[in-house]
Amino acid sequence: MNFDSLDLNAIWFVLIGVLLTGYAMLDGFDLGVGALHLFTKTDEERRTMLNAIGPVWDGNEVWLVTGGGALFAAFPAVYASVFSGFYMAFVLLLFALIFRGVAIEFRSKQPMLWWRRLWDYGFSIGSVVSSLLIGVAIGNIAWGIPLDENGDFTGTFWSLLHPYALMLGITVVALFAMHGAIYAAMKTEGPLHEKLRGWINNCIIFFIICYAITTMATLLYVPHMAARIGANPWLFSIALVNMLAIANIPREIHYRRDGFAFISSCVAMIALMTLFGLEMFPNLVLSNPNPLNSLSIHNAASSKKTLSIMLVIAVIGIPLVLAYTISIYWIFRGKVKLDRSSY
Amino acid sequence: MDVLILSRIQFTLTVAFHYIYPPLSIGLGVMLVIMEALWLKTNQPIYHQMARFWTKVFALTFSIGVATGIVMEFEFGTNWAAYSRYVGDVFGSALAAEGIFAFFLESGFLALLLFGWNRVGRKMHFFSTCMVCLGAHFSAVWIVVANSWMQTPAGFHIVGEGMKARAEITDFWALVFNPSSMDRLFHVLCGAWQAGAFLVASVSAWYLLKKCHEEFARASLRLALWVGLASSLLQLVSGHTSAIGVAKNQPEKLAAFEGHYDTIPAPLTLFGWVDEKNEKVTGVALPGMLSWLIYNDTTKPVAGLREVKKEDRPPVNMSFQFFHIMVALGFALIGVAGIGIFYFGRGSLFDKRWMLWVLVLSVLGPQLANQAGWFAAEVGRQPWIVYKYLRTSEGLSRFVKAETVLTSVILFSLIYTLLFAVFIYLLDDKIKKGPHAEDLSPSGKLSLPKEVA
Structure with missing residues (x-):
């Protein structure tokens, strides 16, 4: 097939953005449910929380696996630099993802209190640490990392943990917690549902505080991440959509429309990722202090041939993926009911 | 020990541990398909009981397989950055295809296989089991294609020189059907x-x-x-x-x-x-x-x-x-x-x-x-990472230090030992509890068609 007339590099920038946004919207809520897990007290509440995400969390994580695979194939130089540069951070992310994944499966297999406590902690801490590290990685990519002329990372693990990156990490934890609380509210009823409604409001306040601090810090210290909006004021409408979507969440919760609240939260995430993508484009990783070594969609990409093959794979695959995802969410719609096959 | 040997130990350890589980998912997947097919065909509840029991064992192996599988994908980047740059154009597409064609299929229908017993009818459940099994087989296809390309590379050419040299696809189907893949x-x-x-x-x-x-x-x-x-x-x-x-x-x-x-x-x-x-x-x-x-x-x-x-x-x-x-x-x-x-x-x-x-x-x-x-x-295949093209020692991440890799090797060993102990404990427990007697009289959406009952 011939895609010569298309800007394949830009298309793949967008497609990877789509995969990672899909990951944030989907795994975001089950990581968020994990962050809130320890705030529920009774065993039944905890089982309800787990079963709210039970049938879908594994599929949600596939978005990350596929996003990683697509990044490897389309922009191998970015994959190599970021993964080797963030070595320890990514190893910790792996441990966090392993623990929370097996904890979901293991927890309800035994009745002992100590056993369930152990996996409750594994699930919750694993979820928070995963969200935090994802945020720290995004923060570093925006801030810029030291790259040499081969694209190799020359900093250390500790140099990744600067205040801006950590602040972005906390913001992501807050965002996912809010998103998870809304999803859990959608899937529950009775006293737990009422409790979650209260938590949603607290999560929104927590997120808005984090978001305000991060935005101020970005404007002051990372001005290149606001340059494109500065130059093209009409792009501010995206930031506006984001803020309105967040403001709409408490309104929908007030009218007991949990589903619309969840959609609002998804829209906010899409707007945030769009802003991030717009400011990064055409770069994928910024090099700081030497911007000439930045990795962009041109110097980090695979060949045109590979990008077009991958596009064919994506065009065949994405409708299938959407079909499975939508049918699974449809089949498992409605409130959680615990039964024999539940966790 | 140097970074090379430590990175090789780490990859060996993580991939060998992971490989306890995927063959069980593929193999048990086939067994589950046969059990459910026999149940649909003969209406004998014993096959329902078998499918229910082995589904639980399947769930256990599957969850550890998923949790430990993402590790290798990350390791290509963390430990083998030079390799990733060299092969990304070729090898990356196979990994991405695995995600899109295999993992989504598998994980989507897995939800129905595990939790769908009373939500969908018998035939739909059987279909889901088939899809999970097919997904598991597809993932084997793509990962074996990728590995076989490292053994018998085909369908590519080398572009650039020295540090900038890399393999680029010339013929996708020659890459997929490379001499050893099938x-x-x-x-x-x-x-x-x-x-x-x-x-x-x-x-x-x-x-x-x-x-x-x-x-x-x-x-x-x-x-x-x-x-x-x-x-x-x-x-x-x-x-x-x-x-x-x-x-x-070779x-x-x-x-x-x-x-x-x-x-x-x-x-x-x-x-x-x-x-x-x-x-x-x-x-x-x-x-x-x-x-x-x-x-x-x-x-x-x-x-x-x-x-x-x-x-x-x-x-x-x-x-x-x-x-x-x-x-x-x-x-x-x-x-x-x-x-x-x-x-x-x-x-x-x-x-x-x-x-x-x-x-x-x-x-x-x-x-x-x-x-x-x-x-x-x-x-x-040694001393090659890509047979006759790139040596294993040339594939390493250049700036990752030995003590960093040593730390991660130790952490992986500890965590995997714990995981394996828990796996054996839970498997043993499941086996001791055995199949449920009530599965011999399936009810609700699972009850037998009227003419049989």
Whole structure:
């Protein structure tokens, strides 16, 4: 097939953005449910929380696996630099993802209190640490990392943990917690549902505080991440959509429309990722202090041939993926009911 | 220890641990498809009970497989950055295809397989089980294609020089159907079917020894023995064609498997030891048999290790031993399944406690053979990471330090030891609890059609 007339590099920038946004919207809520897990007290509440995400969390994580695979194939130089540069951070992310994944499966297999406590902690801490590290990685990519002329990372693990990156990490934890609380509210009823409604409001306040601090810090210290909006004021409408979507969440919760609240939260995430993508484009990783070594969609990409093959794979695959995802969410719609096959 | 050896230890450790689980998912997936098909066809509730019990075991193996699988994808980037830059254009597409075509299919329908028993009808549930099983097979397809490209690279050309050199795709289908991919895929799948079948056989034999759940155990065992025998016989065929492929595509690897140094008609060593320093093999051998197996002619010479420079040879004794362990286990499994079926047919299997014990232990056979086979395949490819194009030592991340990798190796070892202990504990617990009696009278959406009931 011939895609010569298309800007394949830009298309793949967008497609990877789509995969990672899909990951944030989907795994975001089950990581968020994990962050809130320890705030529920009774065993039944905890089982309800787990079963709210039970049938879908594994599929949600596939978005990350596929996003990683697509990044490897389309922009191998970015994959190599970021993964080797963030070595320890990514190893910790792996441990966090392993623990929370097996904890979901293991927890309800035994009745002992100590056993369930152990996996409750594994699930919750694993979820928070995963969200935090994802945020720290995004923060570093925006801030810029030291790259040499081969694209190799020359900093250390500790140099990744600067205040801006950590602040972005906390913001992501807050965002996912809010998103998870809304999803859990959608899937529950009775006293737990009422409790979650209260938590949603607290999560929104927590997120808005984090978001305000991060935005101020970005404007002051990372001005290149606001340059494109500065130059093209009409792009501010995206930031506006984001803020309105967040403001709409408490309104929908007030009218007991949990589903619309969840959609609002998804829209906010899409707007945030769009802003991030717009400011990064055409770069994928910024090099700081030497911007000439930045990795962009041109110097980090695979060949045109590979990008077009991958596009064919994506065009065949994405409708299938959407079909499975939508049918699974449809089949498992409605409130959680615990039964024999539940966790 | 240097970064190279530590990174190799880490990859070995993480991939070997991971590989306990995917073959079980693939193999048990096939077993579940057969069980549910039999249930749909015969309406005998025993098959429903079997499907329900083995689904729980499947869920356990699947979850650890998923959790440990994402590690390798990350490791290509973290530990093998130079390799990732070199092969990303080619190898990355296979990984991305695995995500899109296999993992989404598998994880989506898994929800229905595990939690959908009372949400969808019997036929829809059967369909979901088939899709999960198909997804597991697709993931084997893409990952084996990717690995086979490292063994027998095809469909690409090298662009750039020095640090900037990298492989770029010229022909996608030549990459997918590279010279070894189909042989090796078939070999991997047979190994996975064996792993599933012998796990079922082992647990069933245990119930028969303990005289509990006997009806369930007999029905499971009969199915497991037949699938076990069929896959073990297919594995023999696949092993043979794979070996012919290795002789053609990676002659020094085959020479290492057999400790064959001079290019002369080659014997088949049954077991032995390679003295790598003096380049000699001590052991029991059938003269001319290797030449006969490869070329149908006992007098035809087989290329020996002396054809390549010393620094281009794999570790010979290690490749030799892993290969021979795999082959020996392969034959043993044919024997176990064959004898099992023979006594089962005569009705005397349930009184032969020694044979039931052999069957209990048989679960280790495919596991060890799968591990040994992969060790032989990967050690035998050394010193190359991409055969004849890139050395393993050239694939490393340049700025990752030895102490960092040592830390992650230690952490992975601790966490995986814990995971394995929990896995064995939960598996043992599930086996002790056994199948549910109430699954013999399925209700709700699962109840039998009216005309049968």
